[in-house]
Amino acid sequence: MKFLGIELSGIAGYKKQFISIADGLNLIVGRNNIGKTAMLTAATVLRVLPVGGQANQIYPLDALEYSNSSNGFGVSIFFQADPSDAPQIDKRKTIWEVTLASQTVHFIYNFQVQRQGYVLLEGVKVRIGTLEYPIIRVNEGGNAYLRYWYDTSSGNYQDKQQFGTGGMLVEGGVATIYPQDDIFGHLIALKSVEFVSGHRVFKDFQELHTVIKLGGDAEKLGPYLQWLQGARPKQFNQIQAFITQLFPEFEYVNVESVSGNKVTIRFTRRYTEEKVQLSRCGTGVEQILALATFVISSAPGTLICVDEPHSFLHPTAERLLLEFLRKHAQHKYLLSTHSAIFINSVPANSITHLSGTDSGFDDRGSQKTSQLLFDLGYKNSDLLFADRIIFVEGETDRQVLPILLRKAGLDPDLLATAAFSRLKGSGDLHTVTRQSEELLTALRKEAIRRVYLFDGDKTPQKEYIQKIKNPHSGETIPIAFLMRTEIEDYLLDSHAIAKAISEEKDADQSKETQKIISSDQVNSWLAAAIKELGANAKGSAVLSYIYEQAGLRYRKTEHGRLIALHTEIGHNPKIKELYTPLVSVFPEWAAEREFV
DSSP states (O other), X not given: OEEEEEEEESBTTBSOEEEEOOSEEEEEEOSTTSSHHHHHHHHGGGGGOSBSSSSOOOOOGGGGGGXXXXXXXXXXXXXXXXXXXXXXXXXXXXXXXXXXXHSOEEEEEEEEEOTTSOEEEEEEEEEETTEEEEEEEEOTTSSEEEEEEEETTTTEEEEEEEEEOOOEEETTEEEOOBXXXXXXXXXXXXXXXXXXOSXXXXXXXXXXXXXXXOOTTOTTHHHHHHHHHHHOHHHHHHHHHHHHHHSTTEEEEEEEEETTTEEEXXXXXXXXXXXXXXXXXXXXXXXXXHHHHHHHHSOTTOEEEEEOTTTTOOHHHHHHHHHHHHHOTTSEEEEEOOOHHHHTTSOGGGEEEOOSSOXXXXXXOOHHHHHHHHHTTOOHHHHHSOSEEEEESSHHHHHHHHHHHHHTTOOHHHHTTEEEEEXXXXXXXHHHHHHHHHHHHHTTOTTSEEEEEEOGGGOOOHHHHHTOBOTTTOOBOOEEEOSSSSGGGGXXXXXXXXXXXXXXXXXXXXXXXXXOOOHHHHHHHHHHHHHHHOTTOOHHHHHHHHHHHTTOOOOXXXXXXXXXXXXOXXXXXGGGGGHHHHTXXXXXXXXXXXXX
16 A cells, blocks of 8 residues: 555644655655654654554653643554555455545554553544545454444445454553554554654764664764674765765775774875864764765665754755765655755655644645646745745746845845745736646645736736636735836836946956946936837836947846846835835835835
8 A cells, every 4th residue: 555644633733734755755844943843753653553563662752742732642644545455345355446446545544642652543444535434443441443344335334353452451542562464564664764853963982882773863873883884884885985975075984993992983084094083074074974874774665754954064965965865765754844955856745834734634735736836847945935925927027026125125034034936837817826826725825925916017907807816715816016017117227227237347357348337328328228219118128228238238137136236225216116016915014114
């Protein structure tokens, strides 16, 4: 069966939250203090599921601090049935095979983690379409369970069989181990889990002793690597190869015994053969070495949960770490992160976005819609972390508008809460806005404050705009228009244009041309442009004319951004007009400023 993920109930203030866990990389993202670490930690309950082995394992009591109450938390495990190995719940094999082939069938295992750390089964059910059938029910005392079979063509009960559980009486039921049969055997593969803490603090000069299991904080990295080098030299060499690829200034990783029965880690510099203590190589090197060790030394099929894998890493190192994780596809990865590099590297349906609102398995957005719209070119980070979104038509708008808003007086801290996203796709206003609304719904961001900002020359009748509605909620989509023809109209500032042209000419050492352009010169070119192109000429056409007069080829986005950086409200008061179409997404701006 295909493992889909887990739904956690009663963690970090959430009543329920589904965590997608597919093959490859899976991310938990969200703002600070929203519950990422709590969810990641709770996911490790998989390794203590009560199936296989001889005795019950206990969920760490210190991890229970993330639960909403002192009674523990719930976890539901979701599988999608595969005809090749799904448990048979209809005793008529042929009918069951037809059901599996014609409908989507989910198996849902419900457990409760009680406050002593025991994981108790509450039941197993099958969902066929919209109908649910309990196939495992635990009796009230917990000392036995019933297995049920059904006529899946009619929904009627067929048969049942009772099984004793044995086990130990604990608060809330009986702690027992369930058999590795066709029902519970699918859980065995989920029990291989490693947790890598966000506080990975390597301690140098550890006592010399055998460590065959590395803790999540990587404190005993030295003794563990020493054991690994002797017991599994191939794995140690793989770790060393990755480290020296990522940090080419080093040639070897040395795990050495030193005086006082201590062990330390030193790196040999390439060419000079100087040995440098790991503790003096920078925190990023320590983090990468610890992560690489977990990945390479873990058993195939392990779910590796990593809290903030990008901590202390340069963007280049982040990309190499990402490539390394993808190369080691024998594992599943669940990572809590706010790294745009990681977020933009995976499909949208591999991301669990925590927003403070409950989002269970049944609340998931349409994966097909999400993937389709991301194929249009959206990046995950464009939308997930913003408190408000301004959708604009082109790349120039996306880069220039935030600069002009800052110059117009918008608080930089307020501006930092906004995402400026370029509309993807083509068509009329209804078509292009609907695509983005579908994406927001798929990401469960449909309630976010937003506006679709179009050029002023596209303003339709008010009645037409009121008919453009969100396809799911039926609410009118917020659409606004610039008060001028296009964003370049707000760049027709002679002082800013003169500075931008002069800066480019000064940087070009290959041409013996006039380096300093005055605002008076630009004003004369502005007048000539209007005379030649007409009073209603677009700003982009006027700027193209001016740059041609200056002996330069106008590059819309690059030069637009440069002019915006040089403009000031004293010379360019028209940028205050930008308040009007954006007041709905920046209502705080209205309270801060008075506009004329």
